[in-house]
Amino acid sequence: MYHKLRSQNQSMSGGISASIATSRLRAEGMGSNDHAVPFLNQNYEALRQECLETGCLFQDPSFLAEPPSLGFKELAPYSAKTRDVEWMRPTELTDDPQFILGGATRTDICQGALGDCWLLAAIASLTLNERLLHRVVPHGQSFQEDYAGIFHFQFWQFGEWVDVVIDDRLPTKDGELMFVHSAEGNEFWSALLEKAYSKLNGSYEALSGGSTTEGFEDFTGGVSEMYDLRKAPRDLYRIISKALDRGSLLGCSIDITSAFDMESVTFKKLVKGHAYSVTGLKQVDYQGQVERLIRVRNPWGQVEWTGAWSDNSSEWDELDPTEREDLHLQMEDGEFWMSFQEFLRQFSRLEICNLTADALSEDGLSHWNTIKFHGMWRRGSTAGGCRNHPNTFWINPQYKITLLEEDDDPEDDEVACSFLVALMQKDRRRYRGQGQDMHTIGFAIYEIPEEYRGCQNVHLKKDFFLNHSSCARSETFINLREVSNRLRLPPGEYLIVPSTFESGKEADFVLRVFTEKQSETEELDDMISADLEDEDVISEDDVDDSFKSMFAQLAGEDMEISVRELRTILNRVVTRHKDLKTDGFSMESCRTMVNLMDKDGSAHLGLIEFQLLWNKIRKWLVIYREYDMDKSGSMSSYEMRLAVESAGFKLNNRLNQVLVARYAENEAIDFDNFICCLVKLEAMFRSFQQLDKEGEGVAEMNITEWLYMTMCG
16 A cells, blocks of 8 residues: 655645545535535435435434524523424424425515524525525425425535535424514425524524625625725726626615614605615617616515606607617516616615626626635734734735736726635634624735746745735725625736734635636745755764763763653753743653654664754754744744744745644744754655655655654654
8 A cells, every 4th residue: 555645735634634635525526506515414315315214304413403503692592582492393383384385485584583684685685586596495395295304405605515404393482483484374495494504604593693795695606795886986887787797696775874764765766774686787878868777676576766767757758669668678577777877876885796607507698707715814823914913914825816818898998907806704603602703804915026926836924015015905804704895907916915904813714816807816825845954974073072071971871862861951951041931842852853863773862863963953042042033032933934944944834834733832932842843844854855766746655654754753
């Protein structure tokens, strides 16, 4: 049995092995639009079949029909709101339960005792697009045919689609559903969808409070933008036109100024605080001028705009009858036209959910080119905070985007490439029960200077960011799940640095870059390498007499130093250096040192071996003092990163995370841990080089050699 070990991006950590396996599954299409990942490894078809064969209704062991599934604060176990809750199946609530009755419509979505109206608004918008709805609510589910008490729904989560299995036990009080329910009373798709989404986020209460765009994205895999129409960009008409061409979901609304405003109707019949859809644009010739029109839809159907360009207004009389008829024929109930300028005056905000290529079925629709990266901020290694933290900002993950082609826009003289950057923090709702919530996040973009163009294996350091200003950035750092910005820059190479506002905040994230034209994107990270000096060749004649005398005293009669004797020596020496913080060398670290230097396999160090080790420790002591910049006696994690590089080792972000996790204590690296780290690195690099006989970055070994190297190292 042989294993190939590659020098790039490999680690012997089990967590990283799992990460590599996940990356390979993603590369094979797992998590794509038509190949969802089973959430918690629950396979819907297999579980359903098992229930049908045993005749038992499904009971979900991973989201129990018990109080903790409801919540952690207002819906916590034993709270007033959760007292007397019964979990009941639809078959116990009504004689004729239906999954979907007469198609999914907005009246199927009535809010219950949970503040998730943002989610319900997104579900209601989804009912307007049947194909997208059935991506989330798979066909073929019912309470009649092969009913087994099990249902499933599919959601987009942080870069991949997941399939969530639930049982149909729903929380009720006095025989009524507590949360989302249908106006008809016997239709349950929306209540079951809400339960699946609650399971995905840890509890029902985790859904309290949010943005409709969050729901849009989780139901489509798209990316959302929000525009304040009082400060609309000059090219908004073009942006809307392109979004409609791509099949994007567009919503608009009028802000409310108080609770009394909610769903109040203006004198021209627009409803405040209500979600409208934008469904079309058209330019017409009106009184010798080009008039830009926009088509808006009220999902309620009855209440429509009564101002200029409304259904029966006089403006239509000025149009060519054929054109007028065409524009009116395309309309549904609740849809109306208005001038674009009037739209900007009447409405407050516009939300666009841009769909990715895999969510679009019509071949004729153009779409964004999409690239995504899964990254993480970890305290001490990659959680550098924003530009307000110049000492650590550079340790954040870095991504290069190469914009190759400018936009095709005859109306625009500027040579520029349109692209959209979306930074999303993962799984934060799930941590609400532990008192955590969204971090404040954002990103900065830098033009890559000429000397770094075309480079991949370069993680730019502190000096670069001290001497260069960003050329673009997220509008603000904000505590939302996602921050996104549409940008235009000339063709070229740029660096995107995503970060939390404060340093040391830990989270996983997905960074998505959408470009109108061809582009290339890659993570910038240092190439793993080691600049190892040739081993010194010395004889006993090269060792001075005082060192020989010290060695003879320490080594005893056998004239060799054991692991235990080495530990005694090092701890005695290090206590004399009052400027070094250390709790002493461990037996494990001394054993690693002996294994590194022991050439004859005796597990002891002779005079020459001890002299060589001593030389290394003295050299590394100089580096340690140099990079302990605040002279605290220990090193911070980012000082450690620089010191390791100064010692000749270039590591990537993932390996730096491993080192910090292993060798830092309370975010500081003591002298003994620093020496142990360098000893281990040198030992592993030298072992690899001996096995990499061709010098191609690939080592081949059998299982015995692998175990010997890892167990003895």
